[in-house]
Amino acid sequence: MKWTQSFIRTLREAPREAEAASHKLMLRAGLVRRLSAGLYTYLPLGLRVIRKVEDIVRQEMNKKWAQELLMPTLQPREIWEQSGRWDDKELGMLKLKNREEREFVLGPTHEEIITDLVSKEVRSYKELPLNLYQIQTKFRDEMRPRFGMIRAREFIMKDAYSFDVDEGSARKSYQDMSEAYSNIFRRCGLKTQVVEADPGAMGGSKSEEFIALADTGEDIIVSCPQCPYAANLESAGRGEEEPGKSQEKIKPLEEIETPNIKTIKELKDFLGERPEKMIKTLIYSADGKTVAALISGNEEISEVKLRKNLKCENLQMADEKLIEEVTGGPLGFSGPVGLKKIKIIADGGVTKIINGITGANKKDKHIKNVNIGRDYSPDEVADISYVREGDKCPKCEGALAMRRGIEVGHIFNLGRRYSQSLGAKFLDEKGQERPAIMGCYGIGITRTVAAIIEQNHDENGIMWPMSISPYQVHIILLNVNSTETVEVADNLYKQLTREGVEVILDDRDERAGVKFNDADLIGIPLRLTISPKRVAEKKVEIKRRRDGKEFLVDIEQAVEKLEELIQEGG
RNA sequence: CGGGGCGUGGCGCAGUCUGGUUUAGCGCACUUGACUGGGGGUCAAGGGGUCAGCGGUUCAAAUCCGCUCGCCCCGACCA
Incomplete structure (x- = not known):
């Protein structure tokens, strides 16, 4: 892509509404634009990142034999009445009526729909286990959207649902998803911590959250520095303290x-x-x-x-x-x-x-x-109070520590709650009808992008991990009036593109400073600078965004060197 | 939903307290031309505003009053 033909719009200053680093940078780098509170348009550059995250999600889900489908966003009231969640306050359902006064909800989640589908399609234990997922826009009528992509009204989510014949098999499905999630976040360049959580509105017995550590995060997680124990603040427990011996005498009431x-x-x-x-x-x-x-x-x-x-x-x-x-x-x-x-x-x-x-x-x-x-x-x-920093770990003798983070994934073991109420039953080997055991597994895709930026930026802009960067190489052409320089840039651009490298060429007639600053802002991992000065020496410069390391290479070796750096992950 | 703040060209802001001095201003961005060319350059000439909206007070309103809408922050709530 050539910059002059692209819809890349960078801002020198962040709009006043933005507070969080990821929010400011997403606006400044031209990834998104706000339409209204909590509603965003994903611009071409932002969408490329979203698609890359989605691709990683698809690959890791498919590896665990999950299959992708797509369900409606508009869902009739009746199915939510069946599960007993029509009046649920926690989900932030956006309800609406059509011309015939029929009531609908814009799907905040899809347990009802998937369970209904499976109840109609699955008859026998031989068809299980089953894991179905989708990547789709979700709506939640948040009372207070904030931090840009981190808490939006409309957002992209991957949600998966598993159906198993018994507890053992369900545990395996849950474990598979846990592994898939670890792989997904690792490949996205995110540092996450798994914490025990409360199933809340989803119901069910067990749930864990994947938290991307970030100072601007809304969630507080509690962890033990001496053992693997970690939980979110709401459900974190504490160990029994030694009863302190007080000298105080008991007085009359x-x-x-x-x-x-x-x-x-x-x-x-x-x-x-x-x-x-x-x-x-x-x-x-x-x-x-x-x-x-x-x-x-x-x-x-x-x-x-x-x-x-x-x-x-x-x-x-x-x-x-x-x-x-x-x-x-x-x-x-x-x-x-x-x-x-x-x-x-x-x-x-x-x-x-x-x-x-x-x-x-x-x-x-x-x-x-x-x-x-x-x-x-x-x-x-x-133990029914919130734990505090320094409280004793429930699993060992350590002192609990607290950190902030963004919830990017959440996995639940749902049990039979939905399969029972929505009739997702199958016949087992003995010909007996049993409700399937379900699990559900969510990843906030757009929120994950924000979390990646929170963890990967400096004062000049974003530093994309190679795996999800919108482009791999950013060519900066200095001085568009020098025919020879333009020729070298064009040639390298064509060669790289032919090699399958995703490359953006900044061919604007702008000063060097403008181009360098925009390059730092949008954060492509590898920057290739082509200038008359270096071209005269038959050289070009490569600079790595992440650590600022520079390489001066011969023009003929540039493609090879870049491919090598891409392999190394930028 | 409770508390606070804000709304003035695309973005960031000044002007509002104390109405008239402004034809509503500044920086950035944008258009044209010239120079310049390695970290947001210089000069010149331009385009772009129902001062959030509605109503009121007044000879006169961006400025005072009322209502409405929108946005942000803190809290409550939360996949």
């Missing part, structure tokens, strides 16, 4: 006046006590049952961990009415003392609080010197 003091912060300011002394009491409704969760005032509850502990599907904070009903006191004054009607589950940290402060279940009253065992007894002690 005392009711105190706390007019209109409802939050831990207000209580801290009012009493001058440390939050560590306070027992936060949160009332939840879990699948219809009411429970009280106790957390130390300086900790935050992880609803993911609580839900996991309670083994419930639907977990919501109780409203004021329910709180009054079960505690006898208004919102903001709940406490475990005297709570009889409901299950009490205490975070591990709470059990260490001696002479604690908590709500009295009466308006404008708290009680102090509350002690476990004497004043209240939780039905269960569990």
Whole structure:
């Protein structure tokens, strides 16, 4: 491609709306343009990268015997009612009606559609296992799209779905995908970490996220420096701490006046006590049952961990009415003392609080010197708070560390949830009908591109890994008025193209500085500079974007040298 | 959805507080010409704006008031 004939548009300055490095660079290098919040046009240069990532994904999926298909984006309401997810709040479904008032959703994911398909097509265990995938545009009506490609309303995703006859086979399918994902991200030049995660809206038993480490990432991952343990913040666990021996003497219970003091912060300011002394009491409704969760005032509850502990599907904070009903006191004054009607589950940290402060279940009253065992007894002690930096690893003695990252892939073992509700059943060897065991596996393609940039850029621009770079070689022609130089550039361009090398030739009548800066910005791994000065010596220059290493070679050797560098991966 | 900020040629901004001094300005980009030619060069001449939209106040509105829309950031939520 010659620059003067291409639709490459670079920007000297980033639009003000862009914050993240990848977002700024994608706009500046002319990979994408914004249409509206979270909606982007992929320009030719950006699309080339997307296609390369997709190709890697296809190759690795096909290696695991997954087969590609393509499903509709517009999906009728009925099928989502069957799976029970029509009213799901977590998926951010964009719903719409046609002229006949029929309701549809723009697919945020495709479990329903694939399961319906398989239920109609698969009859026998002999047809399993099966893994089907697609690469397609997904819609999520994000409340707040941000960071450009990292959280968009419309994005390209690869989603795969596996169907197996039994748990053993399903484990193999899951393992295959895990391997495929590692290969895909490695080939894209991304450093990822696999973490334990919460299946959330997808349901199912096991799930892991592939996180690309990046400071601008939205996800916080917790990992142990001494063992392989890693999890996302929501579901990370901690090891049991040694019970600290406190010298503090247990004091008698005392009711105190706390007019209109409802939050831990207000209580801290009012009493001058440390939050560590306070027992936060949160009332939840879990699948219809009411429970009280106790957390130390300086900790935050992880609803993911609580839900996991309670083994419930639907977990919501109780409203004021329910709180009054079960505690006898208004919102903001709940406490475990005297709570009889409901299950009490205490975070591990709470059990260490001696002479604690908590709500009295009466308006404008708290009680102090509350002690476990004497004043209240939780039905269960569990780990339900967010871990913090330095907490003990649940698997070893290490101290947990935290890092930020971007979730680029997520794999789930779904079990029978969808196959049951949507009737994806088969006949086993004994002629018995059984629902298939499913797994689903997603990769955010566009987000992966953003993550690659987050991990591969410097102050001047992008540094594409060779495997997904839009072009492999960027020829810079200095001085378009020198006939001889132009001739050399044209010849090399033709030769390289003939050899199958993807090359872009900057043939604009621009100053050297402009061309060099644009080359750094769009980040092609190898730069070939052809100038009158060097041509006079029968030489050309090759420079590697990644480390700035330069090679001065004879014109006749340029193609060979470039091919060698491409083989090395730029 | 809560809090904050912003909206002025393609991009980045000034002007708004204190209405009139501006025919709405600057840098970059763009067009034409000349010079120049190894890290965003110089000179000259140009094109491009319903000052987000609607309504109001006023002799007079980019500027004051009201409403609406859009965008960004923090939070909540989240494949």
